[in-house]
Amino acid sequence: MKYFTTVNEQEYTIEIDQEEQILVNGEPYQIDFQQLLQGGTLSLLINNRSLEAIVNEQENAWEVLIHGELYSVKVQDERSYRLAQARGTVLPETGTVAVRSPMPGVILDVLVAPGDQVKKGEKVVILESMKMENELRAGRDGVVQRVHVEQGANVEKNQELLVIGDPDEEA
Amino acid sequence: MSDNHDNHLLTRKFDKVLIANRGEIAVRVQRACHKLGLQTVAVYSDADRNAPHVRYADEAYHIGPPSAAQSYLDIEKLLAVARQAGVDAVHPGYGFLAERATFAEACYEAGLVFIGPPPHAIRTMGDKQVARQTVRAAGVPVVPGTEPGLSDEEIIAAAPEIGFPVLVKAVAGGGGKGMRPVHRLEDLPEALAAARREALAAFGDGEVYLEKMISDARHIEIQVLADAHGNVIHLGERECSLQRRHQKLIEEAPSFVVDDDLRQRMGQVAVAAATAVDYVNAGTVEFLVDRDKNYYFLEMNTRVQVEHPVTELVTGIDIVQEQLRIARGRRLRYTQEQVKMTGWAIECRINAEDPYQNFMPSTGTITAITLPTGPGIRVDTGVYEGYEITPYYDSMISKLICYGETRADAVLRMRRALEEYRIMGVKTNIPFHQHMMDSHRFLSGQFDTEFVEERFSMSDREAPDELEAAIFATLVAHRRDQRASQMVAPGERDTSNWKWYSRWQRVH
Numbered sequence: 001m002k003y004f005t006t007v008n009e010q011e012y013t014i015e016i017d018q019e020e021q022i023l024v025n026g027e028p029y030q031i032d033f034q035q036l037l038q039g040g041t042l043s044l045l046i047n048n049r050s051l052e053a054i055v056n057e058q059e060n061a062w063e064v065l066i067h068g069e070l071y072s073v074k075v076q077d078e079r080s081y082r083l084a085q086a087r088g089t090v091l092p093e094t095g096t097v098a099v100r101s102p103m104p105g106v107i108l109d110v111l112v113a114p115g116d117q118v119k120k121g122e123k124v125v126i127l128e129s130m131k132m133e134n135e136l137r138a139g140r141d142g143v144v145q146r147v148h149v150e151q152g153a154n155v156e157k158n159q160e161l162l163v164i165g166d167p168d169e170e171a
Numbered sequence: 172m173s174d175n176h177d178n179h180l181l182t183r184k185f186d187k188v189l190i191a192n193r194g195e196i197a198v199r200v201q202r203a204c205h206k207l208g209l210q211t212v213a214v215y216s217d218a219d220r221n222a223p224h225v226r227y228a229d230e231a232y233h234i235g236p237p238s239a240a241q242s243y244l245d246i247e248k249l250l251a252v253a254r255q256a257g258v259d260a261v262h263p264g265y266g267f268l269a270e271r272a273t274f275a276e277a278c279y280e281a282g283l284v285f286i287g288p289p290p291h292a293i294r295t296m297g298d299k300q301v302a303r304q305t306v307r308a309a310g311v312p313v314v315p316g317t318e319p320g321l322s323d324e325e326i327i328a329a330a331p332e333i334g335f336p337v338l339v340k341a342v343a344g345g346g347g348k349g350m351r352p353v354h355r356l357e358d359l360p361e362a363l364a365a366a367r368r369e370a371l372a373a374f375g376d377g378e379v380y381l382e383k384m385i386s387d388a389r390h391i392e393i394q395v396l397a398d399a400h401g402n403v404i405h406l407g408e409r410e411c412s413l414q415r416r417h418q419k420l421i422e423e424a425p426s427f428v429v430d431d432d433l434r435q436r437m438g439q440v441a442v443a444a445a446t447a448v449d450y451v452n453a454g455t456v457e458f459l460v461d462r463d464k465n466y467y468f469l470e471m472n473t474r475v476q477v478e479h480p481v482t483e484l485v486t487g488i489d490i491v492q493e494q495l496r497i498a499r500g501r502r503l504r505y506t507q508e509q510v511k512m513t514g515w516a517i518e519c520r521i522n523a524e525d526p527y528q529n530f531m532p533s534t535g536t537i538t539a540i541t542l543p544t545g546p547g548i549r550v551d552t553g554v555y556e557g558y559e560i561t562p563y564y565d566s567m568i569s570k571l572i573c574y575g576e577t578r579a580d581a582v583l584r585m586r587r588a589l590e591e592y593r594i595m596g597v598k599t600n601i602p603f604h605q606h607m608m609d610s611h612r613f614l615s616g617q618f619d620t621e622f623v624e625e626r627f628s629m630s631d632r633e634a635p636d637e638l639e640a641a642i643f644a645t646l647v648a649h650r651r652d653q654r655a656s657q658m659v660a661p662g663e664r665d666t667s668n669w670k671w672y673s674r675w676q677r678v679h
Contacts, residue, residue, distance in 0.1 A: 073644035
């Protein structure tokens with residue numbers, strides 16, 4: 001099996017025929033991969049180098065914790081990778097993107113209005129939670145299509161706050 | 172001072188303690204109680220039934236919904252539990268009601284020993300202006316500045332004597348509102364007007380005053396212990412300059428910049444500040460220290476501090492146990508000469524915050540947690556597997572404290588411990604601490620209170636195990652696919668049978 005694996009925008013091709021030997025970008029690695037029962041801990045020997053990790057499945061990615069650092073890893077098999085490339089959605093920069101509240105809280109300020117042009121990474125909403133002011137940012141370049149909340153609103157975790165879309169899309 | 176002082180009447184022997192708090196500090200206080208053979212009573216909100224502080228206590232009482240105002244801050248409910256459980260003392264921990272003079276008073280009126288300072292000391296130190304005047308009268312240096320209540324003309328006339336740069340500050344201020352740095356005399360009139368406008372809008376009070384701006388300031392604090400018999404000692408300093416938005420992140424003892432002479436002088440001044448308010452129990456006097464090692468009183472915290480463990484590790488003194496002994500009317504066990512600092516201790520506060528996303532708090536459930544162990548490691552924590560991090564309480568998961576013979580030794584241990592520490596389900600600031608432990612500025616002790624916010628960035632951190640993370644995830648995904656292709660029944664497939672068939676063909 002061939003996989004296309006992405007970490008921090010770095011892509012690796014990983015081929016697994018049998019688990020004892022894999023190819024990473026064509027280079028062979030000797031692998032011994034063990035899953036411990038307790039706490040989902042994984043033990044991996046890569047060319048006898050010993051590593052431990054915890055891996056959790058997320059919606060679109062795998063979360064891997066190694067040496068205190070948490071990595072978000074996307075794994076695609078060959079078929080879904082080719083399909084995604086054909087559709088041009090390997091890195092979705094088109095289509096609407098919602099800004100959601102990462103936690104429950106109170107909206108301190110909405111910095112944009114429908115019709116506003118925004119840049120990826122631009123501050124759009126200030127959310128107060130856990131006694132802190134948190135800046136929520138646009139997930140893509142585009143135009144604000146809808147704003148669902150106003151200043152002072154109480155919001156739940158994962159609630160859609162506003163939607164950013166292509167400039168030509170109807171609001 | 173003598174034994175006849177009123178404070179003597181506030182202390183008394185007790186056998187059963189109500190801990191009016193939650194989280195790691197509640198567990199910390201219980202540990203000291205159990206060591207001394209005292210019974211412990213915990214309180215908990217709906218959010219905390221399964222918390223360690225409930226399970227560790229001898230008795231536990233439910234006090235209401237998760238919101239702190241309706242549980243841990245509700246004095247009436249806490250006193251009702253105290254009566255029901257038949258306790259004779261109350262420990263407030265830190266935060267919540269720890270620095271409310273009214274709570275200490277209510278405890279005394281209910282016939283309970285309050286394990287902390289007397290109400291008048293809490294009240295005096297709680298009012299910044301009164302505290303400043305009180306300690307200054309006792310010879311404690313304060314940051315030079317003007318008194319409140321002056322006109323713009325009077326302030327402008329006083330400014331050159333204080334020396335630029337200065338800070339214009341709102342009397343009713345907080346959170347940086349109504350605060351303005353001014354570097355030149357000619358900019359002062361406009362800054363005063365703007366600060367007054369801002370303070371009036373934010374707090375309904377346009378009163379402002381001037382304070383000398385201390386550049387390259389370090390935040391260094393002195394731990395004091397005082398018994399009810401008039402004995403006051405200090406346990407040396409803690410370096411707390413590494414902060415973000417006035418929240419301390421890393422503390423150490425001793426401080427890189429404090430030598431024996433400075434320690435002795437600052438210690439004496441801290442003792443004088445405590446004596447000025449007839450202080451009893453454990454407390455902390457906070458100072459700003461400038462480049463030339465001038466030190467200025469900031470405030471006194473009239474409670475046990477989050478970072479007390481670093482002092483415990485270098486002095487060998489169990490501060491919470493001393494709090495209990497002092498409240499029981501005992502005399503201090505140590506003279507100033509007996510207090511020695513040995514080795515070095517560092518504390519990292521582990522918070523549920525994402526350091527790569529501007530320290531955004533991360534809520535969720537801790538699905539797995541493995542604490543670091545081994546020589547020189549101490550972890551004080553109040554969370555567990557399955558613990559949900561809610562917006563109701565602060566985001567601190569635990570305190571990781573490392574001890575070493577030298578600072579370098581402590582840093583190396585901390586690096587190792589941070590690597591061992593595993594928390595899944597929420598993002599933590601562990602990578603921030605790792606990055607700090609690798610930073611040249613931190614290693615050479617060159618930092619001030621603005622370092623984290625102004626000159627420290629996570630963006631230059633290279634993630635060291637990217638390839639390994641990729642291999643792990645791919646192996647896990649591969650195993651799952653293998654299992655799925657063998658086990659999934661046709662009706663449960665999420666793709667069409669034809670697609671499934673072709674995938675199956677490729678696998679085999």
